[in-house]
Structures are given as C-alpha cells and as structure tokens.
Amino acid sequence: MTHYQELRRKILFLVFFLSHHIYADEIHLNNGDRISGHFVHLSSRICTFATPYQTTLDMKRSQILRLRVVQPVMVELYSGERLIGTLNSTQDGVIFLQSQNLGEFTLQLVDIKNISTIKSKKSIFSENWISTWDNLQGKGLGGIPQPGSSESTSPETVGEKDDEKLRRLLLQKTAVLLEAGEQEIEFALNYSNDLANGVRQRTLTFPFAYHYGFTNRLEAFINLPLSWAEQTSSSDSDFNKNNALGISDIRAGFSYLLRKEDKNFPDMIGLFNVTAPTGHEPNPTDSDHVPLGSGHWRITTGLTLVRTYDPATLFGGMAYTHTLANTFNDGVRVSPGDSLTYRFGMGFSINYQLAGFSQLLGIYQTDTKHDNVKILGSAREPMLFETGIIYALDRKRFLQSAVTFGLNDEAVDVSLDLSYIHRF
Structure with missing residues (x-):
C-alpha cells in the first residue's frame, strides 16, 4: 500500500468516525425506518431532525416509536416539570432519561410535552412560584x-x-x-x-x-x-x-x-x-x-x-x-x-x-x-x-x-x- 493510499484510508476512517459521533442521535419510526442525525426539537405534533446530508426533516410525532439523543436536552412533561439529561430508548413508547445530577428516569413518550436542546431558543417559560404580594x-x-x-x-x-x-x-x-x-x-x-x-x-x-x-x-x-x-x-x-x-x-x-x-x-x-x-x-x-x-x-x-x-x-x-x-x-x-x-x-x-x-x-x-x-x-x-x-x-x-x-x-x-x- 502506497503512502498516499494509507493517508487516504486514515482520512476516510477519521471522517467516518467523526460523522458517527456528530450524527449519533437516532429516531425509530412506526414504518420501520431508522434515521440517524442531529436532534433539533420535539413539540406536541412535530419532531425536527437534521440529517448528515444537510437536510432538515419535520416528522409527525405520532410516527415516532423510539428516540435517542446523546447530548443533554431539556424535557418538559405535561405535568409541568422539566428534566435535563440524555435520552435513550430500547422499547417502543418508553424513553430513558439519564440526568447527571439525579440519575435515571423512565418516561412514557405520551407524557412528554416537548423536548428542546439546551441552547434552543424554544425553551419554554412557564410560570408558577410565588404568590405573595398577598x-x-x-x-x-x-x-x-x-x-x-x-x-x-x-x-x-x-x-x-x-x-x-x-x-x-x-x-x-x-x-x-x-x-x-x-x-x-x-x-x-x-x-x-x-x-x-x-x-x-x-x-x-x-x-x-x-x-x-x-x-x-x-x-x-x-x-x-x-x-x-x-x-x-x-x-x-x-x-x-x-x-x-x-x-x-x-x-x-x-x-x-x-x-x-x-x-x-x-x-x-x-x-x-x-x-x-x-x-x-x-x-x-x-x-x-x-x-x-x-x-x-x-x-x-x-x-x-x-x-x-x-x-x-x-x-x-x-x-x-x-x-x-x-x-x-x-x-x-x-x-x-x-x-x-x-x-x-x-x-x-x-x-x-x-x-x-x-x-x-x-x-x-x-x-x-x-x-x-x-x-x-x-x-x-x-x-x-x-x-x-x-x-x-x-x-x-x-x-x-x-x-x-x-x-x-x-x-x-x-x-x-x-x-x-x-x-x-
């Protein structure tokens, strides 16, 4: 193998290795498709996902069975609480959230209102702590x-x-x-x-x-x-x-x-x-x-x-x-x-x-x-x-x-x- 071929092989391996980590998020759909890429946002109706091919997909939330996100995200539940951590899923409709401070939580996908990346401008403000002017x-x-x-x-x-x-x-x-x-x-x-x-x-x-x-x-x-x-x-x-x-x-x-x-x-x-x-x-x-x-x-x-x-x-x-x-x-x-x-x-x-x-x-x-x-x-x-x-x-x-x-x-x-x- 020539020096040029060896260098080319290493570059291809490095590109493959980096792309594997950059686009490590993954979604499983109910039609059997499995999509790898970069998670962007999940709302009550739509999930936005960026693919390695510089395209952005908007999928109906009802199509999603499993979701894996390797970078910490903010998960807002319908109960009003928010959790921060990485996500993984090994069975349909169930999400495992790993929090650095609080450990692992098991969540049902139907209980999740939306998911935002930590730096996302879509993070939601809600309300509610101090009623005490009164x-x-x-x-x-x-x-x-x-x-x-x-x-x-x-x-x-x-x-x-x-x-x-x-x-x-x-x-x-x-x-x-x-x-x-x-x-x-x-x-x-x-x-x-x-x-x-x-x-x-x-x-x-x-x-x-x-x-x-x-x-x-x-x-x-x-x-x-x-x-x-x-x-x-x-x-x-x-x-x-x-x-x-x-x-x-x-x-x-x-x-x-x-x-x-x-x-x-x-x-x-x-x-x-x-x-x-x-x-x-x-x-x-x-x-x-x-x-x-x-x-x-x-x-x-x-x-x-x-x-x-x-x-x-x-x-x-x-x-x-x-x-x-x-x-x-x-x-x-x-x-x-x-x-x-x-x-x-x-x-x-x-x-x-x-x-x-x-x-x-x-x-x-x-x-x-x-x-x-x-x-x-x-x-x-x-x-x-x-x-x-x-x-x-x-x-x-x-x-x-x-x-x-x-x-x-x-x-x-x-x-x-x-x-x-x-x-x-």
Missing part, C-alpha cells in the same frame, strides 16, 4: 398569598432549567404565566392565627382563583375569597368573642412576561392588579365588629425576576401598592399609607413530581393619616418566612402546601396554606 397580609396589610391568584410561586425543572412549572408552581406565587388559551383554577384553604395587643384573631379563608392565558406572555387572573374570622379578647373582668363570615376583598389583574431568560438575563415578569374593598370594612364605632376587608381600594404594580440553575430556581421581586383613602362611619378619612413589598427565595426540584420552595417576604408601609394628619409611629414593616412543597398529581393537577411564620411582632404569627390547582 401572603404579606401581615397586620391587616391585605391579601392572602397567591401569585397568580397566587401570584407565585412557584416556579419545575429537574435539570439545567428548573423553571417552567416548578417555576409555574413555584412561581405561582409570583406570576403565573400560562400558555395562550390555557386556563387554571385554584381552590385553596388558608388558616392564620395572630395575637396582638391582647386580641387574638383567627382567620379561615377559602380563596378561589381563575387564570387565563391570553398569549404566551400575557395572563389575567381574578381572586374571589370567602372568609371566616374570629376575634377574642380577655381581661381580668371581661371576655369577648366575635366572628363574621362573608366575602373578603376581591383582587384582579394581569401578569406580563417582559423578557425571557437567556444566558445574560433572568425572566422578567411585570404585574398589575387592583383590589376592591368588597369585604366588611372596619367599624371604628363598634368594638365587637369583625372586619373581613380593608375598606380601601388598592392598586399594585411590580416586577419579578426568575433565574434557573440546575436543579434550582432563584426568584425575587418588588411591588409598590398605592392605597386610596376612605371615610369610615365615624366620619374620619383614613389613608393607611402606601407600601413597598419585596421578596426573594429559591425553589428546588426533588424529583419530576415533587418540588420544594422557601422565601423571605417583607413589606414597608408608610405612616397612616387621619383627615390628612400623619399618625407618627404608625408605619409598619412586617417580615415573614414561607416554606412549602408542590406535588404533581398528574399532568394537569397539583397540590401545594405551605407554612408561613412571622419574623417580627408586626407580622401574622403563623399561616397555613393548602391549594389544589387544575389546568385545562
């Missing part, structure tokens, strides 16, 4: 957690991007962003217990929230809470117990995805909502009256930032609330003062069904005014710590539980939350 209810500062109705929370990726539904549900507490035409209902139970100035207040609230995604960036919501409240006070010579049942203040608004996360910037979500004083307002002339609402209109604008790091999601945000003055039945015009709300925390995927989250919540409320006269020392600054878990029952149904502890005297002592979330 959780900052503090001492009558208004609302019970929600992000999206719950505005939150929560935000679920088990891999490099834990943001879609971990974020949607871990973000549900901050800004729930649904897909266009997608709807969500949330039934919740909240119990809070607080003791201040010798008066104990117990509140049991049943918030009902509805969300609708107008586009992939814009979502509207409304929160309709039914509440029961009890106040007890005692002294050496007297004991009083009073309660009330009815509708609390109703809140409605929208969230908008200002910027999607990329390598340089986090997700940026803007929010705007209005709270109407539909609950029984305070009655300064009746000490036995138990209010279920604040008695004030409130307008809130805010910004939430979300950043994902395998397998965690970091989030934070601020909101400003303007509270309109109101004249109560004693003839005094009360202006509670505007407030600045802040929060930051983290969500963490435990597995593809379970996620945990924790966050620090705080509010600074300016001094109250009576008939335009500032009440010195009436400013409040409650701080709370919330922690909870989110569990996916199936693709569309979730359970979320949380406990919130007051960190100072101006915050509610303790609050317990349980939510059932259904998307359709």
Whole structure:
C-alpha cells in the first residue's frame, strides 16, 4: 500500500468516525425506518431532525416509536416539570432519561410535552412560584398569598432549567404565566392565627382563583375569597368573642412576561392588579365588629425576576401598592399609607413530581393619616418566612402546601396554606 493510499484510508476512517459521533442521535419510526442525525426539537405534533446530508426533516410525532439523543436536552412533561439529561430508548413508547445530577428516569413518550436542546431558543417559560404580594397580609396589610391568584410561586425543572412549572408552581406565587388559551383554577384553604395587643384573631379563608392565558406572555387572573374570622379578647373582668363570615376583598389583574431568560438575563415578569374593598370594612364605632376587608381600594404594580440553575430556581421581586383613602362611619378619612413589598427565595426540584420552595417576604408601609394628619409611629414593616412543597398529581393537577411564620411582632404569627390547582 502506497503512502498516499494509507493517508487516504486514515482520512476516510477519521471522517467516518467523526460523522458517527456528530450524527449519533437516532429516531425509530412506526414504518420501520431508522434515521440517524442531529436532534433539533420535539413539540406536541412535530419532531425536527437534521440529517448528515444537510437536510432538515419535520416528522409527525405520532410516527415516532423510539428516540435517542446523546447530548443533554431539556424535557418538559405535561405535568409541568422539566428534566435535563440524555435520552435513550430500547422499547417502543418508553424513553430513558439519564440526568447527571439525579440519575435515571423512565418516561412514557405520551407524557412528554416537548423536548428542546439546551441552547434552543424554544425553551419554554412557564410560570408558577410565588404568590405573595398577598401572603404579606401581615397586620391587616391585605391579601392572602397567591401569585397568580397566587401570584407565585412557584416556579419545575429537574435539570439545567428548573423553571417552567416548578417555576409555574413555584412561581405561582409570583406570576403565573400560562400558555395562550390555557386556563387554571385554584381552590385553596388558608388558616392564620395572630395575637396582638391582647386580641387574638383567627382567620379561615377559602380563596378561589381563575387564570387565563391570553398569549404566551400575557395572563389575567381574578381572586374571589370567602372568609371566616374570629376575634377574642380577655381581661381580668371581661371576655369577648366575635366572628363574621362573608366575602373578603376581591383582587384582579394581569401578569406580563417582559423578557425571557437567556444566558445574560433572568425572566422578567411585570404585574398589575387592583383590589376592591368588597369585604366588611372596619367599624371604628363598634368594638365587637369583625372586619373581613380593608375598606380601601388598592392598586399594585411590580416586577419579578426568575433565574434557573440546575436543579434550582432563584426568584425575587418588588411591588409598590398605592392605597386610596376612605371615610369610615365615624366620619374620619383614613389613608393607611402606601407600601413597598419585596421578596426573594429559591425553589428546588426533588424529583419530576415533587418540588420544594422557601422565601423571605417583607413589606414597608408608610405612616397612616387621619383627615390628612400623619399618625407618627404608625408605619409598619412586617417580615415573614414561607416554606412549602408542590406535588404533581398528574399532568394537569397539583397540590401545594405551605407554612408561613412571622419574623417580627408586626407580622401574622403563623399561616397555613393548602391549594389544589387544575389546568385545562
């Protein structure tokens, strides 16, 4: 063999070796075809695949039986969670995902919503972790957690991007962003217990929230809470117990995805909502009256930032609330003062069904005014710590539980939350 022939043989071997690795992804179709190439993207209907011949194929998803992808990809499940890893398949309809951090998962192909390469611009933002412009209810500062109705929370990726539904549900507490035409209902139970100035207040609230995604960036919501409240006070010579049942203040608004996360910037979500004083307002002339609402209109604008790091999601945000003055039945015009709300925390995927989250919540409320006269020392600054878990029952149904502890005297002592979330 001449030197030229030997060199040619080595070059051909090298080309074959490199092409084998460059185009190592593989798809098996139901007509018996087996296609090797480079995986691009899988959606609910189409799979895009690049072949070694510089052509791109769009195949119907229903034709796919098996899929192998040697480079890490992001897999989004219909349950809302995201997994990161390589894919392999040895039997029809079953995908084995190998995660560097979490080991191997066995997935059914029908449970996968879409698959994106890590650098793909088609990665999906979802929502859901932190609903707590409201959780900052503090001492009558208004609302019970929600992000999206719950505005939150929560935000679920088990891999490099834990943001879609971990974020949607871990973000549900901050800004729930649904897909266009997608709807969500949330039934919740909240119990809070607080003791201040010798008066104990117990509140049991049943918030009902509805969300609708107008586009992939814009979502509207409304929160309709039914509440029961009890106040007890005692002294050496007297004991009083009073309660009330009815509708609390109703809140409605929208969230908008200002910027999607990329390598340089986090997700940026803007929010705007209005709270109407539909609950029984305070009655300064009746000490036995138990209010279920604040008695004030409130307008809130805010910004939430979300950043994902395998397998965690970091989030934070601020909101400003303007509270309109109101004249109560004693003839005094009360202006509670505007407030600045802040929060930051983290969500963490435990597995593809379970996620945990924790966050620090705080509010600074300016001094109250009576008939335009500032009440010195009436400013409040409650701080709370919330922690909870989110569990996916199936693709569309979730359970979320949380406990919130007051960190100072101006915050509610303790609050317990349980939510059932259904998307359709």
